[in-house]
Amino acid sequence: MIPVLMSLSPLVGSLLSLFLGRRQREICCILSSLISLILATTAFISVKAEPELFLSGEIILDGLGALTAFLISLIVLLASVYSPRYMNLEEGKHRTYYFLLQLFNFTMLSVCISNNIFLIWVFVEATTLSSVFLVTIRGDPTSLEAGWKYVLLCTVGLSIALFGTVMLYVEALERVGESGILWTELIKNKNILNVKAMETAVIFIIAGYGVKAGLFPFHWWLPDTYSEAPTPVSSVLSGVLINCSFLAIARFYLLSPSGVASSLLLLLGIISALFGSIAMIGQANMKRLLAYSSVENMGIACIGLGAGGVGIMFSIFHVFNHGLLKSAAFLSWGGVEKSNKAEVPPSVAFSLILSFILLGGCPPSGIFLSELGVLTSVVRNVLLAVAYLISVFTSFSVLSYNAMERGLGRPAGGNSSPIWIVPLISSAMSIAIGLYPSPLLRVIEEFLGGAS
Amino acid sequence: MDLAFLFRFLSSIMVITSVAIIEIRDLRRSSYAYMVQSAILSADFSLIAMMTGEWHMYLWTMSSLITKVLLVPRAMIWAIERTGERSEIRPVLPLTASFGLEGAIIISLFLISPSVFPLAESRFPSSIPISLVLFMIGIFGMLSRRCALKQVLCLCHMENGVHLFLASLAYRSPITVEIGILTDAIAAIVILLYMAIRLKHVAGTLDTFKLSLLRW
C-alpha cells in the first residue's frame, strides 16, 4: 500500500492547506512532501525485479516508477522548502500557490505508479492542468500568454497520445483480452501483439508524449513556460515534469522496441540534442537557456532509448541525473535573482557555478557518466556520435561560460540567506551518484530485465 | 431502419456541424452550433450503447449530455459576456479559402485513414474517419483563427472528435477511464475560458497575434 499512500499524502496536504493560515500552510506543504519523500524512499529501497501490483492491478510499483517517484518527491520537497523564502505573494495567490503545488505533486506521483494505460494519460493531462495556474501566478500578460500556450499545445499534443493509446488498447483487446488495459499484462505477452498495428500506436504515443517531454518539433511551449514561471515552479517543471512524460514514452516504447519506433526516437533525439545545444548559444535570459538545455538533455535521453541495449539503462539514468541538476541550477539561479543586481553573495555564486558546471557534464557529476554511457551505445554510427559530441561540448561550454559570466565578476556582498543550501543538497547528491552509481544502475537493470 | 445506418447518418451530420462551428463568425451562434454537435454525439453514444449492450455506455451518454450539451456552452456564453467579445476578429484566411481547405482535409482523410489505421475489423468502421475529420477540422480551426475564445471552441470541437474515436473503439474500457478523460477535457476547457477572461482583463485583447511577446 506504500505507493498509494505516497501519492495520496500530497493530495491530503493540498486539500488541508486550503483551510490553514499563511505560516501553517507553508509548513503543511513541506510536511506533506516530506512524508511522500519518506514513503518514496521506502518504496525505492523495497522495489524488486518483479513489479508488485495493488488495487487489482491499477497501481504498480516497479524500478522505473519508484526511481521517478523518489526524484519527484525530492525535487518538490526542495521547491516547497525554497518557495516560502523566495516567493512573497499576497493572501489569495499564496493559497492557490501552495494548494496547486501539492496537487501538482500528487498528479506527478500518480503518473509513476499507474498501471492502466489510460490512467497514465489522464494523470499526465492532469499534471498540465494543475501546473497552469502555477505558471501564471504572476498575473502579467507575458506569464498569462505563456500559460495559454502551455495548456493549448500540451492538450492538443496529448490528444494525439490518446489516439495512440486507444489504438494500442484496441490491439491489446484482440490479442490479450479484457485485461489488456494493464501495462504489466501487455509487457508479459508483448511478442504476440501484431507488430504493424503496434508500430503506428507507438509512433502516435511517442509524438504525443514528446510534446510534454519537449522533443524538438513539439517543444515550442517549453522556453516560454520556464522563463515566465517563478523559479521554484520552473525548477519542478524542468526537473521532474519532463521525467513523467519520459517515463510514459519509456513504458510504451518497451512494449514494442521495433525498428521504426527506435529510428524515430533516434531521429527526434539527435535533432533536439543539436537544436537545444545550438539554441542555447545566444540566449541572454538564463531561464530560457536552461529550458533549451532541458530540450537538449531530453534529446540525449531519447537517443539512448532509441539506440537500445545498454543505451536504455543509461538514458533512464541520464534523465534521473538531469532532473537533480536542472532543479539545482534553477534554484541557485533563483538565489542570484533574489540578491540585488549589484552584487552576488559568494555562497550563492559558488552553488551557481557548481550546479551549472555539473549540469554541463563535468566529470564528477552523474551526467558525465550517463552521457558517456549513452555515447558508448551510439558510438557505432560515427555520424551520430559526431553530432552527439558537438551537442554535448557546445552545451558544456555555453553553460560554464554563463556560470562564470554571472557567478564571478561582481563584488561579493548582499544578504546570502541560507536558501543557497537547498540547491547544494541536490548537487552533492549528483556528485555522490557520479562517483558511486551502482545502486541506481542495479535497480534500472532489474527493471529492464523484468520488462524485456 | 437498423441502428448502424442511423449511426452512420448521424456521424455524417456531425461533419456538417463541425464545418459550421468553424465558419460562423459570431461566437454565440457558433457555441450554439457546438451544442447541436454535442447533442448528436451523445445520440451516437446511446446508439453504440444499444448496439453493444454495454451498460456503462449509457452512463457515458448521460455524462456527455450534461457536460457537453449543457455545461460547456453555458460556460462559453458566460465567458463571452464577461469578455464582451461580440464576434470574432477577422481571420487571416478568406471564407472561400478556408472552405476549400476543410473540404480537402475531409476528402484526404477519408482516403488515407484505412491505410493508416488498419482497424477494419472493429464494430464501427465508419466512425474512425469521421472522428479523424472532426479532430483535424478542430486543429485547422485553431490554426486559422485569431480570437482566443474561438480557439477554445475549436479545442472543444477537437475533444468531440477524440471522444467519438474513443467511444467507437474502446467502448469496453472500464468506467474510471471515461470519467477521467471527460473530467480532463472539461477541466481544460474551463481553465482556458477563465484564462481568456483574465487575458482580456490584463492584456486588453484576445487576439493571439498580439499575444506573442515571448520570442526566440
Add this chain to the structure above:
Amino acid sequence: MDLIEALINLALVMLIAPILDGFARKVRARIQCRIGPPILQTWYDIIKLFKKRDIDPEVSGKLYSISPYLSLAFSLIAVLIIPIGCREPPLSFTGDVLLLIYLLASSSLLMAFGSTASGNPFSGIGASRMLSMMILGEGMLAGSIITFSVFSGSLRIGSVIKILSTSPHLATTVALIPLAVFVYLESERVPLDIHEAEPEIIGLLVEFSGRKLGLMKYSLMIRSTVLATLLIYLAFPWWLADSYTSPFYPISIILWLLLLFLLTFIFTVLDSSLARYRINNAIESLVPFICISFLSIVLAFLGV
C-alpha cells in the same frame, strides 16, 4: 685535457692580445700620418689601470664589481677550446663548438649585466645596443659554425679542421663571410662599435674605472683574439702541427702570429677608413649576413 698545452695556449693568448691591440693603434696612427704610441702601449695602459683606485657609483650593486672577473673567466675558458699551433685543442669533445659560442655569448652578456648593474642609464643604453648587435651576431656565428659542422659531419673543432684541410668547398667559403663579419663586430672595429663609442665616452664601460676597466678591456681583447684564431684556422686549416710535441709546432705558432698580425692589419685599415654607423643602419647592414649564413647551411646540405 693535457695541462701543459693548456698553460702554453693561455700564456700565448694572454700575452699576444694587448700586443695586437697596440699594433692596431700603431697602424691606425701610421695611416693618419702620425708616429703613434709604441706597440706595447696597451700593456702599459692595462698595468696602469690595475694600479689605480676605481670610482664606484653609489647606486651600483654587487654584480657591478664581480662582473669583470666573471666575463674574463669565461673568455679564458674559451681560450682552452680553440686550437693554437696544433690540431688538438687542450679541451676538445663533440659539441665543443657550441660551448665556444655559449662561452663568448655569456662573457659579453655578463659584461652587459655588470654595466647595467652600475645604475647609470647611459650604460643601460650601451648594454641594450650591445645585446641588439649580439643577437644579430649570434645569428651569423651560429649559421656559419653549423654549416662547418654539417659539412664536416662532426661537432669537434679538431675534426672539423682536419676534414676542412682535405677539401675546401663553396659552402665553407660562403660560411666564412658571416664569420669574418662577426669577428669584425666582436673586435669593436669602427663601423660596428656602437656600444663602445670611445669619442663620446657613452657606452658599456662608462662607469668602469681602474682595475675593473682594465679587466673588461682585457677580456674584450682576449675574446677578439680567440675569434680571430678561430677565423684563421677555419680559413687556412693547412699549416697545423699534429701535436704540440711535434717539431713542426714552433713554426705553426709563428705562422699563427703572422696571420694574426695580418688580420689585425686588414681590420685596422678597414676601421680607420670607414665612419661609424648609427644603430639602426648597423642592424640593417648585418641582416643580409644572417641570410648568407643560413644560405650556407642549405648549401652544406646540398653537399656543394
Add this chain to the structure above:
Amino acid sequence: MVIALIPCALLVFGALISLFIRDKWICNLLINSITALSCFLIAAAGVEGFLTKAEISLPLDLEMGIDPLSAVFCIVLGVIGFSISIYSIKYMEIYDKMRYYGICYTSFMLAMYLVIIVRNAFWFILFWEMMTLSSYLLVVYEHEKEEVRRAGFKYFVMTHIGVACIITAVLLLYQQANLAGIPGMSFSSLSSASRLMPPYLLHICYLLLLIGFLVKAGAVPLHSWLPDAYPAAPSNISALLSGFTAKTAVYATIRMFFIVLPVDFWCGILLISSGLLSMFFGGIYALRQVDSKRLLAYSSVENMGYILLGVGAGLSLFASGKGVLGSIAISAGILHTVNHALFKALLFLSAGSVIYRTGRRNMDLLGGLGKQMGVTSLLALIGSLSASGVPVLNGFVSKWLIYSVTASSWEIPILPICAAVAVMMSAITGAFLLKYWSSIFTGRPVEEVKECPKQMITGEAILAASCIILGIYPALALSPIAEISGELGIPIGVVKEQLLTGIFLIGPVAVSTISLITVFSFLSLFLLLTVAFLRPIGIRAEPWFCGARPSDLRYQASSYYRNIEEAMRAAYIGAPGISLRIYKEPNTDRFLVSPFVRAFKRISRAFLLPAMGYIQLYLALMFLALLLIVGVIAWIS
C-alpha cells in the same frame, strides 16, 4: 606505492579543512603547509618510484603506477610545489579569498599529481579536466578585474577545445578497442587497439592529441591564451602553471606518442616545426613586453619551443630508426623540461615578490629595487642567467644538449636549421632577461621598499639552489632521465654511456667535468679577487651622467630594444605598422577565436527563427512534423 597515496589523502583533507576555517591567516598557513608536506611526499614517491616500479589498481579500474617517466615528473612537481607553497604562505596575505584559494589550490595540485601517475585513459581525461577547471578557477582568482575575467574566459575556451580533442581521440581509440574486443580503457589496451587501427583513423588520433597537448603546453599556433592567463593569475599560481602545468602536456605527449601509440615520423616533424615557431615568436614578442609577467609568459612559450624541439627531434629520429640518438634527444628535452620548470618558477616568484612589495607589474614604473631587496635581486639574477644559458647554471646544460643533438642529426635537414635558429634565440633570451632584471633591480630606487619576508626568500632560495646544483652536476638529473629511454625499448646502459661519457664526449671529459673546470677557473679568479680587495676600496661618487642633469634620468624598459623591434617589424603578426608609441599587442585571437564566436551566434539565431511567438505557427509546425512522420512510415511499410 603506499607513499604515493598519502599525498592524495592529505590534499583532499586540506581541501575539506579549508572550507571550515573562518580566520584568514590560519587558513592560509594550514593550506600551504599541507600542500608543502604533500609535495615533499610526492617527491619521495617519485624517488621511491625509481627504486621499485610500483603498480596499484584501485576499484572502478583506477590503475596508477610510477615508472621512471612519472617519477621524474613527480620529483619536479615535488620540488616546485614545495618551494611555491612555502613562498605563498606570505605571498597570499595580500589577497583575502582564502577558502576559494584553499579548495582550488589543493585540488589543482592533486589533479596535476594524479594526471602524471594514472594509467587509465578514462581517469586521465577526468583528472586532466579537473586540472583544467581548477587552474581556470585559480587564473580568475581576482575576478573583480575585467581583464582578468576576459583572460580567464579565453584560457577556458582554448584549453577546453584541447580537452575536447583529447576526449574525441581517446574515444576513437576506445571504439577501436571495443571492435577488437579488448576490454577496459587502460593505456595498455588503448595501445594494442591503436596497433590494429586503419592508418587514416590513426592519423586523425595523432592530430587531435597533438592539438590537445599543444594547447595545454602553449606552443605557438595555439598559445594566444598564455600571455593573458599567466599575468592574470597570482604570481605563485602562474609560477605553478608555467612551472608544471605546461609540463604535464610534455609528459602526456611523451606518454602518448612514444609509449601508447606507435611512433610516427610526421608527428615528430609537426612537433619540431611547432617548437621552431614557438622559439621564434616567443622570443621576439618577449623582447617587446613592458609587463614583467607577460615577458616571463612569452619566455615560457619560447622555452616550450626548445622542449618541443628536443622531444620532436627524438620522435622523428626514433621513427627513422636511429633509436639511440632519438632517446638522447628525448632525454635532452626532458632535462630542459626539468630545468625550465625550476628557473621559470624562480623568475615568476621573483616577479611575485616585486609585486608583493610594490604592487606593480609595469617595468617602466619600477626600478632600483636591487639596493633594498638585495637577496631577491640576487635570486632573480640567478634565475635570469640560468634561463639565458650561462654555462655554470642549469639552463646551459639542457640547451647545449638539445643543440648538439639537433645539430648532429644530419639525416633530417630541418634539425640543424632549427639548431641555428635556436642559438640565435638564446641570445634574444639573454637580451629580454637582461631587460627584465636590470629595469627592475638596477639604477636609482623609485620608492622605499623593505626586503621580502623570510618564507618568500626560502621558497626562491630552494629553487635557486637546485638551479645551481643541476648546473654544476647535471648527471644528478641526467642518469634518472636516461632510465626513461629504457621504457622506449632502448637499453639504458647504451644511452647512459652515450650521454655522460660516450660519443658526446670523446676523451675523458664528461659533461659534468666541463662545469668542474669552469668552477676551477672561477676559484682561481676569486682568489685573485680577494687579493685585490686587500687594497683600499675606491671612492663612492655620483654616477657620471655625461654632463646631463642627474634628476630622474632613467632608461625605460620599453625603450630597451626599440631598434631590433623596428628591424623585425614584419615578424609581429597582427600589429601592422608598429607605431612605437602606441604599443599594440598582436592579438592572434582576433582572427582565431572571435570569428567563430560570431558565426555560432548567427547560427543559433537562424535555428531559433521559427520561435516567433505565434501559437498558430507552433501548432502548424507540430502537425507538419506529425504528418511527415506518418507519411514516411506509411511509405516505408
